[in-house]
Amino acid sequence: MNWKSCLTFVVSFLFETTVPSETQLAILxxxxxxxxxxxxxxxxxxxxCQIEWKLDKVVVHSFYYGQDHLNDQNSHYVNRTSLYHSDIQKGNASLRLEHATLGDEGNYTCTVHTEMGPKRTSVSLKLAAFYAEPRLKFSTSACGVELLLTxxxxxxxxxxxxxxxxxxxGDDTVTHLSQDTQGLYTVSSTVSLQGAVNKTLTFIxxxxxxGQEIRRNITLLSGNSVDVSPGVYQERWWFVITVLAVMLKYLKLNKLYRTHL
Incomplete structure (x- = not known):
């Protein structure tokens, strides 16, 4: 092996693409x-220079001959992807993906091909969506009270x-989770309490x-029996609902919302 081939080998060896090692998180x-x-x-x-992004075998974005070439781009990504063209000459092959959906989750491969050869590296993307403030419904009977938070x-x-x-x-609660057509979880959590109840429960x-946490303190106070119809008595209930905390770990959000100029 002569010195030219050795030099070519060293240069090629040093050429690597770099992506974050940890899973990336996007907000829906x-x-x-x-x-x-x-x-x-x-x-x-x-x-x-050629740059190509793929999700498994699906083409997400392609760049070569100094411009984007999107003829082979999967329809799921149309008008949603872009590169930082002015920064490519600085070694930036980052992909910007707009309006993230749950269908965007997966392992993405960044492939860069220069005169030093092709290199590819993978990065994983996960999606998340904040849970909305729970809605409370309740029903009472002569037997007790039932609370439902969704x-x-x-x-x-x-x-x-x-x-x-x-x-x-937990013995008095039933929590049901279902997914809608978008893949979002609907949480329906019911607690059933028998007889006259004077207590505070915390829904978490x-x-x-x-890093989101929702807490609701619900205080149930049963009063004196009230005659609501001849021969029928029903407990009077008061509900005091306190929202203690909704969203935590704002520092993590700063990372999620950062923009590349």
């Missing part, structure tokens, strides 16, 4: 930038009902992906 409906960079030198030629978000959350002392009231929902 917002944009996300998938970072990818590569080394350039003074001899770098923009017209000879909300929607993504991904699958954890749900708990606790007493003031921190005891789980956690969306670990976004």
């Amino acid at each position: 409906g917002q944009h996300i930038v998938l970072d990818c960079s590569f080394p350039v030198d003074k001899q770098w030629d923009r017209t000879r 909300t929607k978000g993504y991904p699958r959350p954890s749900v708990q009902w606790l007493t003031v002392s921190g005891e789980d009231v 929902l956690k969306n670990e992906a976004l």
